[in-house]
Amino acid sequence: MSSAVPVLDFGSMTQVIHFLMEIDKLKSIQRRTKVIGTQRQENSAEHSWHFAIAAMSLAPYASKEVDIQRVIQMALLHDIVEIDAGDVFVYDLAARAAIHDQEVAAAKRLFGLLPEPQCEHFTALWQEYEEGESADAQFATVLDRSMPMLMNLHNEGQSWIENNVSLEQVLARNGMIANIYPELWQYLFRHLQDAQRKGWLK
Template sequence: MEDIIDFVLELDKLKGVTRKVRPLGLDRYENPAEHSWQIALFALALAPHAVGNPDVARVVSLLLVHDVGEIDTGDTMAFVEEGVDQRKAAERVAVERIFGLLPNGQGTGLRDLWLEFEEEETAEARFAHAIDRAMPVLLNLANDGQSWRENGISHDRVVKRVRDPIQRGAPALWDYIESELGKARERGIFGA
């Protein structure tokens, strides 16, 4: 029992990691724990629009574990492309450590979920990626481009980073976002 309690208390550290986008109406940045909770619920709501009829309970599980490694590595803005391989390697080490806190190999299944998300080969992982990529866009659209403006992120950079994963997992979501990004471009809410 103590190992499980130590694990869940270790997860609490995710609340102290800062992301680059603000929750609606708040003057602070969100954390990955809030992000993971929100996109897990987003998956439940968006499930009828997923490609490949994924197991939504598995999608929720993928989304709940996908950022756990950020306890050790911190968050990197979704629109940053440089250094991806190094960040993913560091996150893998962190995931092994954190899920390794669980006794009797219990962490293996959680680590496998994290790997499934990273590899993006199943319908569940593709849908989870679509949602994960969409949420920062949706928050920026609702916040008048807050993190795009603060970090010099262009319209083209956003589209390049999110179009393919969203189209693969939830094309109707991409259709909506593409339209909204066009309107946002006209309003001039991007940073570059």
């Protein structure tokens, strides 16, 4: 007895494909960090991929409360709003606060291209990441903050030097890592101090 063939909803599929083509624009959003060993700026899509791989790779070090599959999803979704709102330098706190409403509107527009329940699911993941209160969101935030630091530590402080960033700024902005992932912070802190001695940080 053959099983019934599912009826395809081409309307919903069209919505998904529209979303996929729209988020291709994330590849054109440039960040301050350059791809290691090149003079080309990293784009936000590349950062999201790197962040997702970091979640997979560092999964053994996460607490047992963390669902790495959800962290990976947050990594891939978290910067999609930059298509409309643009990228803001992590140490420009005033600009980050000012752009919040634009990011919320961007999430509504972009995830709104999807049919339900995907729209609701993607929006909820993005909001959870932004609020940063769950174990998954906190681990995701740790990785998102760590990746640019690691890139700079392996790129002779490139974006720190170009943007006149101090060790104090880096510690103040990223010190929360010590509470969530102390082993990683110990690694970073030691190398950040070394980066200052090399002149990569003020």
